[in-house]
Amino acid sequence: xxxxxxxxxxxxxxxxxxxxxxxxxxxxxxxxxxxxxxxxxxxxxxxxxxxxxxxxxxxxxxxxxxxxxxxxxxxxxxxxxxxxxxxxxxxxxxxxxxxxxxxxxxxxxxxxxxxxxxxxxxxxxxxxxxxxxxxxxxxxxxxxxxxxxxxxxxxxxxxxxxxxxxxxxxxxxxxxxxxxxxxxxxxxxxxxxxxxxxxxxxxxxxxxxxxxxxxxxxxxxxxxxxxxxxxxxxxxxxxxxxxxxxxxxxxxxxxxxxxxxxxxxxxxxxxxxxxxxxxxxxxxxxxxxxxxxxxxxxxxxxxxxxxxxxxxxxxxxxxxxxxxxxxxxxxxxxxxxxxxxxxxxxxxxxxxxxxxxxxxxxxxxxxxxxxxxxxxxxxxxxxxxxxxxx
Ligand code: GTP
Ligand code: MN
Ligand code: MN
Numbered sequence: 395x396x397x398x399x400x401x402x403x404x405x406x407x408x409x410x411x412x413x414x415x416x417x418x419x420x421x422x423x424x425x426x427x428x429x430x431x432x433x434x435x436x437x438x439x440x441x442x443x444x445x446x447x448x449x450x451x452x453x454x455x456x457x458x459x460x461x462x463x464x465x466x467x468x469x470x471x472x473x474x475x476x477x478x479x480x481x482x483x484x485x486x487x488x489x490x491x492x493x494x495x496x497x498x499x500x501x502x503x504x505x506x507x508x509x510x511x512x513x514x515x516x517x518x519x520x521x522x523x524x525x526x527x528x529x530x531x532x533x534x535x536x537x538x539x540x541x542x543x544x545x546x547x548x549x550x551x552x553x554x555x556x557x558x559x560x561x562x563x564x565x566x567x568x569x570x571x572x573x574x575x576x577x578x579x580x581x582x583x584x585x586x587x588x589x590x591x592x593x594x595x596x597x598x599x600x601x602x603x604x605x606x607x608x609x610x611x612x613x614x615x616x617x618x619x620x621x622x623x624x625x626x627x628x629x630x631x632x633x634x635x636x637x638x639x640x641x642x643x644x645x646x647x648x649x650x651x652x653x654x655x656x657x658x659x660x661x662x663x664x665x666x667x668x669x670x671x672x673x674x675x676x677x678x679x680x681x682x683x684x685x686x687x688x689x690x691x692x693x694x695x696x697x698x699x700x701x702x703x704x705x706x707x708x709x710x711x712x713x714x715x716x717x718x719x720x721x722x723x724x725x726x727x728x729x730x731x732x733x734x735x736x737x738x739x740x741x742x743x744x745x746x747x748x749x750x751x752x753x754x755x756x757x758x759x760x761x762x763x764x765x766x767x768x769x770x771x772x773x774x775x776x777x778x779x780x781x782x783x784x
Contacts, residue, residue, distance in 0.1 A: 408471035410733035410784035413456040421454040427490040437505040450477035452784040504528035513543030546630035553704035557595035565668040566599045577617035581605045586724040592780040598706035615656040630661040658709040666701045723748025730784040
């Protein structure tokens with residue numbers, strides 16, 4: 395008598411925005427492999443494949459326990475043949491040979507290093523690689539013309555590729571809040587992005603600013619930026635104007651995914667004292683700072699350790715009427731956002747952006763003053779930020 399082993403299959407809805415995905419990932423080995431292949435696809439101008447791997451990884455991230463056998467995956471959405479082969483490889487051999495080979499490939503390594511420079515995209519990195527530039531030193535020696543962002547990115551390469559901690563994010567928040575309070579009393583600053591989702595580290599720190607009275611937020615960004623600059627907090631900044639209000643092209647049309655808030659991509663100079671403000675409260679001051687090789691070298695040269703670090707900071711300003719949409723749109727994760735827009739379009743005939751929600755059937759915009767209301771408009775159960783880590 396054959397006894398089939400009872401294996402409980404997971405059941406999972408197919409859109410990431412219908413699921414709750416915490417940072418507690420029980421399938422990290424699998425999702426690391428799939429995420430690496432996604433990244434490689436994105437670096438190779440194969441966005442479709444990239445999204446497919448991201449969706450597969452997101453399904454595994456949402457599972458309540460580790461996957462131990464392929465049979466458990468029966469009926470799960472978003473697992474295409476390629477992703478399943480990767481999963482099978484990891485389950486049987488402990489690692490994905492494709493992911494490992496990718497990680498070792500010269501092309502992938504070069505693309506990672508070069509796109510790791512702030513201001514360098516895939517197109518630029520590919521052009522350089524074609525010309526034989528595969529590393530930072532070669533780039534510097536080549537004397538390629540670099541734009542202002544890329545020069546700043548290269549200058550602060552090490553700092554900007556070191557994860558930002560929560561304590562550092564808190565220190566940046568204190569600075570941004572001081573700036574906002576100084577230039578527009580009553581304005582509000584909200585931490586968005588990965589740190590709002592509870593991540594312990596990030597590649598940058600993201601903030602959304604608004605004012606409770608509609609219109610009072612106008613002109614806030616340049617004032618904040620010049621305050622920060624005058625206090626010596628900015629190593630680099632590029633502010634883009636809001637073109638949403640200026641676009642007077644006739645009747646309301648569904649908003650595009652490209653958003654047009656006033657925003658600022660910047661590099662902060664975060665002083666050591668400010669950085670430790672948050673940390674010291676937690677771990678006590680008795681612990682000595684570890685002395686890095688670079689710090690040791692500069693001490694030998696008599697320079698002393700660098701008393702600050704560079705941190706990428708994104709600032710966005712929205713009018714209060716669009717605040718909930720901006721908050722939802724900039725909290726992420728990127729895949730969660732993508733899935734929300736896909737759900738809205740495919741399942742609800744609505745267009746969601748970081749400005750508004752447009753109902754194509756009713757031909758009107760749906761108002762919302764909270765994220766909860768937007769989920770309700772979309773016919774979705776509310777998912778709090780800490781469960782949007784798809
Ligand atoms: P790390 O910074 O890597 O820790 O993760 P993160 O989730 O904070 O990523 P990131 O700072 O790149 O982006 C934060 C959120 O803002 C994500 O959900 C993005 O989708 C969103 N975002 C980033 N850039 C843009 C943009 O140009 N327009 C819009 N609408 N959203 C953006
Ligand atoms: Mn971020
Ligand atoms: Mn960001």
